[in-house]
Amino acid sequence: MSPPPETGRVDNRVASRKTxxxxxxPPRVRPRTWVVAAAVAAYTVAAGRTVGFNPSTFWQVxxxxxxxxxxxxxxxxxxxxxxxIEPLIETFQIAIVSTILGCGLALPVALAMSPLTSPNxxxxxxxxxxxxxxxxxxxxxxxxxxxxxxxIGAFAGSWxxxxxxxxxxxxxxxxxxxxxxxxxxxxxxAAGGRHMPVVRTGVLPTVLPxxxxxxxxxxxxxxxxxxxxxxxxxxxxxxxxxxxRQYFRFDRVLGVLVIVFVVVFVIEQVSxxxxxxxx
Amino acid sequence: xxxxxxxxxxxxxxxxxxxxxxxxxxxxxxxxxWSISGLEVTxxxxxxxxxxxxxxxxxxAPPAFGEAIDRGVPGKVLESVHxxxxxxxxxAVFSLPLAFLAAGNVSPAWIRTPVRQLxxxxxxxxxxxxxxxxxxxxxxxxWAGALAIGIHSVGTLGKWATEAIEGVDPGPLxxxxxxxxxxxxxxxxxxxxxxxxxxxxxWLFRFEINVRASAVLGMIGAGGVGSELVSQLVFRNFPAVxxxxxxxxxxxxxxxTASAAVRRRIIRGAVPGADDGEADRNAAVLTDLTGIRTP
Amino acid sequence: MIxxxxxxxxxxxxxxxxxxxxxxxxxxxxxxxxxxxxAGKSTLLRAMNGLVPTTEGSITVGGTEVVGAxxxxxxxxxxxxxxxxxxxxxxxxxxVVNNVLMGRLAEVPAWRSTLGLWPADDREAAMVALERxxxxxxxxxxxxxxxxxxxxxxxxxxxxAQEPSVMLADEPVAALDPVTSRQVMGDLQRIxxxxxxxxxINLHFLDLAxxxxxRLVGLREGExxxxxxxxxxxxxxxxxxxxxxxxDDDLKASGG
Numbered sequence: 054m055s056p057p058p059e060t061g062r063v064d065n066r067v068a069s070r071k072t073x074x075x076x077x078x079p080p081r082v083r084p085r086t087w088v089v090a091a092a093v094a095a096y097t098v099a100a101g102r103t104v105g106f107n108p109s110t111f112w113q114v115x116x117x118x119x120x121x122x123x124x125x126x127x128x129x130x131x132x133x134x135x136x137x138i139e140p141l142i143e144t145f146q147i148a149i150v151s152t153i154l155g156c157g158l159a160l161p162v163a164l165a166m167s168p169l170t171s172p173n174x175x176x177x178x179x180x181x182x183x184x185x186x187x188x189x190x191x192x193x194x195x196x197x198x199x200x201x202x203x204x205i206g207a208f209a210g211s212w213x214x215x216x217x218x219x220x221x222x223x224x225x226x227x228x229x230x231x232x233x234x235x236x237x238x239x240x241x242x243a244a245g246g247r248h249m250p251v252v253r254t255g256v257l258p259t260v261l262p263x264x265x266x267x268x269x270x271x272x273x274x275x276x277x278x279x280x281x282x283x284x285x286x287x288x289x290x291x292x293x294x295x296x297x298r299q300y301f302r303f304d305r306v307l308g309v310l311v312i313v314f315v316v317v318f319v320i321e322q323v324s325x326x327x328x329x330x331x332x
Numbered sequence: 333x334x335x336x337x338x339x340x341x342x343x344x345x346x347x348x349x350x351x352x353x354x355x356x357x358x359x360x361x362x363x364x365x366w367s368i369s370g371l372e373v374t375x376x377x378x379x380x381x382x383x384x385x386x387x388x389x390x391x392x393a394p395p396a397f398g399e400a401i402d403r404g405v406p407g408k409v410l411e412s413v414h415x416x417x418x419x420x421x422x423x424a425v426f427s428l429p430l431a432f433l434a435a436g437n438v439s440p441a442w443i444r445t446p447v448r449q450l451x452x453x454x455x456x457x458x459x460x461x462x463x464x465x466x467x468x469x470x471x472x473x474x475w476a477g478a479l480a481i482g483i484h485s486v487g488t489l490g491k492w493a494t495e496a497i498e499g500v501d502p503g504p505l506x507x508x509x510x511x512x513x514x515x516x517x518x519x520x521x522x523x524x525x526x527x528x529x530x531x532x533x534x535w536l537f538r539f540e541i542n543v544r545a546s547a548v549l550g551m552i553g554a555g556g557v558g559s560e561l562v563s564q565l566v567f568r569n570f571p572a573v574x575x576x577x578x579x580x581x582x583x584x585x586x587x588x589t590a591s592a593a594v595r596r597r598i599i600r601g602a603v604p605g606a607d608d609g610e611a612d613r614n615a616a617v618l619t620d621l622t623g624i625r626t627p
Numbered sequence: 628m629i630x631x632x633x634x635x636x637x638x639x640x641x642x643x644x645x646x647x648x649x650x651x652x653x654x655x656x657x658x659x660x661x662x663x664x665x666a667g668k669s670t671l672l673r674a675m676n677g678l679v680p681t682t683e684g685s686i687t688v689g690g691t692e693v694v695g696a697x698x699x700x701x702x703x704x705x706x707x708x709x710x711x712x713x714x715x716x717x718x719x720x721x722x723v724v725n726n727v728l729m730g731r732l733a734e735v736p737a738w739r740s741t742l743g744l745w746p747a748d749d750r751e752a753a754m755v756a757l758e759r760x761x762x763x764x765x766x767x768x769x770x771x772x773x774x775x776x777x778x779x780x781x782x783x784x785x786x787x788a789q790e791p792s793v794m795l796a797d798e799p800v801a802a803l804d805p806v807t808s809r810q811v812m813g814d815l816q817r818i819x820x821x822x823x824x825x826x827x828i829n830l831h832f833l834d835l836a837x838x839x840x841x842r843l844v845g846l847r848e849g850e851x852x853x854x855x856x857x858x859x860x861x862x863x864x865x866x867x868x869x870x871x872x873x874x875d876d877d878l879k880a881s882g883g
Contacts, residue, residue, distance in 0.1 A: 245706035246732030
């Protein structure tokens with residue numbers, strides 16, 4: 054026996070002397086992984102070229118004299134009633150109407166889309182297919198289409214955001230409905246209820262708090278979305294941003310953005326507080 | 333009559349919650365009425381709107397595919413995909429290291445808090461606004477779109493990755509520390525292997541969303557198919573619009589399906605015997621989106 | 628009267644839950660059904676109100692044929708059959724009385740129940756049902772805030788609110804402790820005796836059956852292997868039903 058080692062470490066020599074089996078060869082990395090990795094890398098490079106990847110932008114952004122156009126913020130213009138406050142109020146109104154309309158419709162749609170609460174298979178499949186196709190269309194495409202159809206302005210903006218609210222709410226809420234406890238539904242059916250009363254008494258009380266919480270969240274999203282909606286001419290504060298952008302008055306743009314983010318932040322805090330109490 | 337239980341005679345009184353509910357409902361109604369009044373809604377506009385919308389959609393059929401192909405719309409749709417891909421790559425590359433700095437279990441508070449706030453601020457800015465700010469610097473074209481998507485993705489991917497890191501099993505980390513390894517080694521060997529499947533899956537999920545975003549960015553000239561939509565709409569060439577929509581939908585659905593399949597395989601391969609975790613991931617995304625913990 | 632004639636139930640995966648079951652139950656009887664898990668007890672009960680479709684045979688409840696009944700008829704049959712469940716199946720987030728009102732679903736017009744505008748008579752019926760099981764003072768408490776035994780009594784009240792002629796109980800005490808189990812079994816026995824409601828109870832353990840039951844039906848692999856007075860149960864009977872000899876543990880319900 055060799056003398057014990059000075060450090061506290063285990064004497065590996067003893068252990069290895071006892072081994073009789075040979076060491077296995079390390080497994081080869083599957084060639085398929087390499088092929089996939091290479092393909093992804095190649096695609097990335099090609100896509101980068103197509104897109105005009107230009108790393109110099111990263112420091113151009115910092116040094117560009119155009120930054121001067123963003124500063125200083127003309128607060129007197131920004132805080133004038135007509136320029137920002139009134140469009141913001143309009144944004145609020147658009148958000149309220151769109152949330153109510155979109156989320157209101159989303160309730161029956163989400164119920165129709167869930168196997169737990171759908172009245173029959175046909176309704177289930179049809180609603181799901183329509184929603185899947187609708188979701189594949191980018192939201193602002195919808196907005197642009199509706200603006201073309203219905204005309205520019207806050208009215209069109211409400212329609213566009215209603216569609217957007219419907220889509221977001223359905224996605225969020227149908228997950229909740231799918232995960233609801235199905236057992237009270239069984240009890241309601243066993244008592245002889247018809248479909249809608251069964252759903253109303255058996256599952257709605259369980260999912261309603263989530264529904265309201267999501268509704269508040271969608272309202273928040275709608276306020277934020279009106280910023281971008283204005284870029285397609287659909288009213289609200291976004292209209293102001295777009296107009297100033299077209300005049301290259303980026304300092305005003307920044308001012309508006311600052312105000313909007315403050316408002317959104319406040320609404321968000323209030324909304325989170327209410328939502329915590331609901332769920 | 334069953335006499336099993338001595339009745340104390342007292343039926344409880346119904347609580348007053350009903351009154352509060354009606355009050356809330358009234359408030360909502362007032363808010364809606366006030367909002368509608370500010371929206372230039374007139375009766376004839378209200379009645380004609382659905383009709384007009386239906387009219388527009390009706391005129392999109394049959395879609396003018398031939399014309400669209402001649403004009404190079406498929407190429408534009410693909411360009412949107414490339415933009416989304418590069419944007420997602422940029423987001424992924426920058427978000428992952430930053431996420432390590434933002435995670436509660438591996439980073440000290442004085443580094444962690446500013447990084448998390450950075451993520452929040454970036455996430456709050458929609459890609460469209462970012463593009464608006466970038467175009468004066470980069471000029472019009474796909475690079476502005478890719479960069480806008482990339483920067484915004486850093487925020488979202490960063491937040492998701494941070495949550496993934498905070499959810500790891502601390503065992504391997506401990507093991508690395510016990511061998512005297514440095515912090516970076518701990519991250520590389522103790523944390524990274526655990527989170528790589530989830531994070532890769534998050535990147536793919538973000539890619540799906542970014543494809544839609546890049547299509548939209550085209551509308552302000554940041555490359556991709558959005559510009560086609562806008563120009564055809566201006567000329568009210570609805571069959572062409574229909575073609576653009578149809579092609580976009582097909583590509584988006586295809587990418588969604590492929591990405592979902594790949595994500596399932598990644599997750600399934602990572603955890604033997606587990607389900608694809610789709611439900612868990614969706615729940616995580618939901619929690620992220622709403623700040624609500626769904627059970 | 629309930630009558631099973633040559634009833635077979637085969638599930639979609641090929642599992643044969645009931646095989647050629649013949650059973651007659653007179654009005655007002657108190658029947659306990661025992662058997663292993665998977666023997667077909669649940670299926671037997673659920674075939675009666677159509678929650679599970681019958682593959683072959685005929686089931687009549689009070690003269691009405693259940694097999695092949697269309698939705699309106701089925702709802703009518705279900706309204707006459709009250710059911711209580713092992714997991715209580717209450718809506719946790721709402722009040723006790725709202726849960727009991729679910730028993731009135733078949734009597735109240737659909738639009739009223741959908742909007743939550745229950746008529747006064749039905750509210751009264753719900754309160755009476757709660758009084759019958761002795762927890763009316765909890766009427767406006769959230770269902771989730773009650774104990775297991777209390778929740779099951781709410782379930783019983785819900786079934787009673789239907790004013791049924793038949794009561795089906797699917798392992799009603801499996802999730803309860805021994806003391807509470809006896810309370811619930813006592814309630815069911817009293818309901819049967821005082822209100823004359825035909826009662827069928829699925830149980831896992833024989834001891835509760837012996838204490839409370841009169842007629843015993845033993846199921847094994849979808850077939851009835853015993854049907855008779857509970858006092859006639861012998862060790863051979865036990866072997867027939869459970870496929871093995873009786874042990875001391877089997878004589879005591881563990882409540883699980």
